Amino acid sequence: xxxxxxxxxxxxxxxxxxxxxxxxxxxxxxxxxxxxxxxxxxxxxxxxxxxxxxxxxxxxxxxxxxxxxxxxxxxxxxxxxxxxxxxxxxxxxxxxxxxxxxxxxxxxxxxxxxxxxxxxxxxxxxxxxxxxxxxxxxxxxxxxxxxxxxxxxxxxxxxxxxxxxxxxxxxxxxxxxxxxxxxxxxxxxxxxxxxxxxxxxxxxxxxxxxxxxxxxxxxxxxxxxxxxxxxxxxxxxxxxxxxxxxxxxxxxxxxxxxxxxxxxxxxxxxxxxxxxxxxxxxxxxxxxxxxxxxxxxxxxxxxxxxxxxxxxxxxxxxxxxxxxxxxxxxxxxxxxxxxxxxxxxxxxxxxxxxxxxxxxxxxxxxxxxxxxxxxxxxxxxxxxxxxxxxxxxxxxxxxxxxxxxxxxxxxxxxxxxxxxxxxxxxxxxxxxxxxxxxxxxxxxxxxxxxxxxxxxxxxxxxxxxxxxxxxxxxxxxxxxxxxxxxxxxxxxxxxxxxxxxxxxxxxxxxxxxxxxxxxxxxxxxxxxxxxxxxxxxxxxxxxxxxxxxxxx
Amino acid sequence: xxxxxxxxxxxxxxxxxxxxxxxxxxxxxxxxxxxxxxxxxxxxxxxxxxxxxxxxxxxxxxxxxxxxxxxxxxxxxxxxxxxxxxxxxxxxxxxxxxxxxxxxxxxxxxxxxxxxxxxxxxxxxxxxxxxxxxxxxxxxxxxxxxxxxxxxxxxxxxxxxxxxxxxxxxxxxxxxxxxxxxxxxxxxxxxxxxxxxxxxxxxxxxxxxxxxxxxxxxxxxxxxxxxxxxxxxxxxxxxxxxxxxxxxxxxxxxxxxxxxxxxxxxxxxxxxxxxxxxxxxxxxxxxxxxxxxxxxxxxxxxxxxxxxxxxxxxxxxxxx
Ligand code: HEM
Ligand SMILES: [Cu+2]
Numbered sequence: 001x002x003x004x005x006x007x008x009x010x011x012x013x014x015x016x017x018x019x020x021x022x023x024x025x026x027x028x029x030x031x032x033x034x035x036x037x038x039x040x041x042x043x044x045x046x047x048x049x050x051x052x053x054x055x056x057x058x059x060x061x062x063x064x065x066x067x068x069x070x071x072x073x074x075x076x077x078x079x080x081x082x083x084x085x086x087x088x089x090x091x092x093x094x095x096x097x098x099x100x101x102x103x104x105x106x107x108x109x110x111x112x113x114x115x116x117x118x119x120x121x122x123x124x125x126x127x128x129x130x131x132x133x134x135x136x137x138x139x140x141x142x143x144x145x146x147x148x149x150x151x152x153x154x155x156x157x158x159x160x161x162x163x164x165x166x167x168x169x170x171x172x173x174x175x176x177x178x179x180x181x182x183x184x185x186x187x188x189x190x191x192x193x194x195x196x197x198x199x200x201x202x203x204x205x206x207x208x209x210x211x212x213x214x215x216x217x218x219x220x221x222x223x224x225x226x227x228x229x230x231x232x233x234x235x236x237x238x239x240x241x242x243x244x245x246x247x248x249x250x251x252x253x254x255x256x257x258x259x260x261x262x263x264x265x266x267x268x269x270x271x272x273x274x275x276x277x278x279x280x281x282x283x284x285x286x287x288x289x290x291x292x293x294x295x296x297x298x299x300x301x302x303x304x305x306x307x308x309x310x311x312x313x314x315x316x317x318x319x320x321x322x323x324x325x326x327x328x329x330x331x332x333x334x335x336x337x338x339x340x341x342x343x344x345x346x347x348x349x350x351x352x353x354x355x356x357x358x359x360x361x362x363x364x365x366x367x368x369x370x371x372x373x374x375x376x377x378x379x380x381x382x383x384x385x386x387x388x389x390x391x392x393x394x395x396x397x398x399x400x401x402x403x404x405x406x407x408x409x410x411x412x413x414x415x416x417x418x419x420x421x422x423x424x425x426x427x428x429x430x431x432x433x434x435x436x437x438x439x440x441x442x443x444x445x446x447x448x449x450x451x452x453x454x455x456x457x458x459x460x461x462x463x464x465x466x467x468x469x470x471x472x473x474x475x476x477x478x479x480x481x482x483x484x485x486x487x488x489x490x491x492x493x494x495x496x497x498x499x500x501x502x503x504x505x506x507x508x509x510x511x512x513x514x515x516x517x518x519x520x521x522x523x524x525x526x527x528x529x530x531x532x533x534x535x536x537x538x539x540x541x542x543x544x545x546x547x548x549x550x551x552x
Numbered sequence: 553x554x555x556x557x558x559x560x561x562x563x564x565x566x567x568x569x570x571x572x573x574x575x576x577x578x579x580x581x582x583x584x585x586x587x588x589x590x591x592x593x594x595x596x597x598x599x600x601x602x603x604x605x606x607x608x609x610x611x612x613x614x615x616x617x618x619x620x621x622x623x624x625x626x627x628x629x630x631x632x633x634x635x636x637x638x639x640x641x642x643x644x645x646x647x648x649x650x651x652x653x654x655x656x657x658x659x660x661x662x663x664x665x666x667x668x669x670x671x672x673x674x675x676x677x678x679x680x681x682x683x684x685x686x687x688x689x690x691x692x693x694x695x696x697x698x699x700x701x702x703x704x705x706x707x708x709x710x711x712x713x714x715x716x717x718x719x720x721x722x723x724x725x726x727x728x729x730x731x732x733x734x735x736x737x738x739x740x741x742x743x744x745x746x747x748x749x750x751x752x753x754x755x756x757x758x759x760x761x762x763x764x765x766x767x768x769x770x771x772x773x774x775x776x777x778x779x780x781x782x783x784x785x786x787x788x789x790x791x792x793x794x795x796x797x798x799x800x801x802x803x804x805x806x807x808x809x810x811x812x813x814x815x816x817x818x819x820x821x822x823x824x825x826x827x828x829x830x831x832x833x834x835x836x837x838x839x840x841x842x843x844x845x846x847x848x849x850x851x852x853x854x855x856x857x858x859x860x861x862x863x864x865x866x867x868x869x870x871x872x
Binding site: 341 | 575
């Protein structure tokens with residue numbers, strides 16, 4: 001670690017007599033200065049707190065689920081309780097953790113910094129979106145406290161609209177409200193990226209993290225309204241028995257699935273694209289290389305965003321939709337695999353002839369590549385109609401989407417959090433512990449979810465509380481893995497908090513990284529930069545200028 | 553060892569082997585590419601590890617040829633998977649053999665009702681003969697369910713308001729899991745039981761023994777009547793015959809020989825008389841009015857169960 005500290009931050013560890021440097025964290029004190037802040041960096045920290053809170057509540061439910069599944073009969077809790085557990089796990093993790101995590105925490109902090117702006121285009125709207133998100137979260141929590149919901153996070157009708165007698169409306173309202181926060185953040189990013197780039201920062205000089213957030217924002221503002229409408233319709237049917245989804249009232253149950261997946265498939269890209277954006281930054285920095293195929297990576301983000309809107313029907317191969325529809329969705333799903341493959345190959349090629357160091361963020365990036373590759377390849381099985389017929393709604397699907405969304409997104413999120421932690425807090429975390437945690441998470445993750453692929457092909461359906469005895473061995477492996485994984489996620493919590501008090505002060509640029517965010521002090525001043533930066537280089541300009549290269 | 557830790561479920565239908573072959577193909581491709589990526593990443597990470605702080609890596613910017621290669625090869629492989637999968641999918645969901653044994657299925661929170669063409673009913677257990685295609689016509693009384701038999705590699709959702717069908721041909725006698733795969737509420741995970749595939753002769757014996765039992769002591773689960781007989785009885789009970797069997801001057805069209813024909817509607821369109829059309833005519837008679845008749849038929853919504861509708865349909869089908 002020490003070897004990498006390029007320079008010691010003058011202002012924070014200077015002579016004891018000098019007054020402490022003013023930065024965004026100590027510029028104002030008191031709860032009010034946080035709750036009314038318009039500083040994107042402080043808002044990012046507010047999000048960090050709330051997102052972490054929901055992650056651990058959602059994780060708590062996951063632990064209970066895995067505990068229950070150690071034995072075939074449901075001996076720990078009743079079926080109804082079990083169903084509420086996996087529903088809340090899904091709802092909290094998807095709507096209140098995975099979707100906001102990277103954009104709202106890292107994106108909020110970094111988008112303005114990376115493009116050399118003082119703040120987002122609409123600072124007040126940014127604060128508003130945190131409040132909206134929190135209100136959504138409280139409604140979701142309310143649903144849990146007042147008895148839970150048992151529909152699954154997919155809210156399939158007519159179960160959710162007519163039959164379930166749980167707090168569907170409250171939970172759906174939570175997701176609905178949180179959606180507005182997502183839309184507002186997306187709008188804010190798009191305007192900011194268009195209007196507030198530093199002089200010289202052309203589109204082809206944009207960091208790939210920004211490209212990824214740009215693509216994500218487009219999905220957020222186009223897709224979220226659709227799921228919002230679907231949710232409102234469910235509520236209308238529940239409350240006023242308007243026939244929309246229940247055929248007994250004259251509705252069509254498959255309509256809901258179309259509306260739901262029209263948003264929720266692209267939503268998986270809302271989760272994964274920003275993670276890919278983070279990985280680009282980590283890989284270039286820790287191999288000291290320009291990314292291989294910059295334009296292909298940027299283009300593939302946009303391709304994924306566009307194609308992602310055309311594949312929702314692959315969740316419905318067994319629903320009785322037209323088989324020709326099935327063929328079209330199958331082909332299109334195969335096409336989305338291509339830009340994802342392009343990214344993986346380009347990352348791999350970036351390592352070629354690099355100068356690779358194994359700092360903690362890089363270990364998370366390696367972990368990301370491993371988990372994302374497995375998740376992506378198993379997507380091919382599900383996109384193949386005949387195989388999906390057998391695998392649909394089994395543990396294979398559970399494993400697949402955890403590899404992509406949970407493995408991929410959380411590895412990206414944690415990698416990014418480690419990488420920018422010194423910038424955000426001005427503190428250095430213990431490197432050894434961080435590497436150890438990355439390893440524990442990787443091992444725990446694979447032990448948890450690899451057996452589930454086999455379970456799925458053997459035919460264990462998802463959302464099962466009771467299961468046949470022959471599936472027990474694999475379930476026990478999965479539960480054992482989950483406990484390791486749980487510990488893995490807790491360790492960073494501990495040392496991050498520890499570092500706030502005991503961590504060494506960080507230099508302005510501890511990794512020797514390129515990018516505007518490293519050209520200001522750590523933690524940055526409230527206005528981000530002392531003077532307006534001007535961009536004259538390509539991104540990831542790790543290659544020395546021709547005159548500097550003596551011998552190659 | 554693999555007996556105790558199987559990696560695939562038993563192969564017990566004509567689809568199973570075809571699906572598994574494709575599965576092995578995709579697994580092979582995935583392992584190849586997965587291993588390629590992992591080995592390259594590990595190899596590069598070791599070979600090009602940072603040796604000194606001042607090290608200058610060699611600039612490599614990109615290569616159009618490489619980008620094209622690693623787009624086109626995956627594309628071709630993906631299209632192979634698509635085509636191969638599509639051909640099985642087509643047979644599975646579209647090419648139903650003519651001579652299939654027709655079994656009707658009703659899903660209900662939280663059990664499966666089956667009825668054989670000769671009348672035998674069962675719950676959560678389905679007896680079928682091997683070596684003969686079986687076609688399930690499925691409906692649900694409440695929410696979406698999904699009938700899943702892993703050993704046969706088949707699954708199909710059962711959607712409120714419509715009929716879905718599923719067919720398979722069992723190859724191995726045996727007892728296999730039967731699951732509900734679409735989350736359907738509290739006891740979703742207990743909704744299911746087994747499929748018992750038997751040699752055709754044993755199946756006949758089974759049918760006879762259940763039939764005999766039923767005649768001795770008819771219960772709800774083991775009915776004596778075949779769907780056609782039950783349908784005929786219902787047809788009278790519900791007074792359908794007063795309009796539909798009154799000859800050419802009846803209030804409603806005659807139903808004799810109607811199944812499979814096309815009828816002309818008031819609007820001038822024609823529709824084919826199939827299960828879904830009959831069901832709609834019973835539940836929402838005004839949706840499609842046959843040319844020359846008044847919209848006089850009352851709805852039977854709420855008066856008949858899905859099971860009874862299926863019996864009525866079986867009866868109408870039998871009217872030659
Ligand atoms: C970008 C990364 C991806 C993410 C975040 C992702 C996420 C998900 C999620 C959340 C599900 C679960 C749906 C459920 O609850 O039933 C799912 C299922 C599915 N995924 Fe992915 N996926 C990704 C990549 C892919 C790729 C590359 C393919 C195709 C090659 C693919 C094909 C499928 C299919 C066909 C299903 C439906 C399976 C079923 O419901 O039976 N996915 N994915
Ligand atoms: Cu069910």
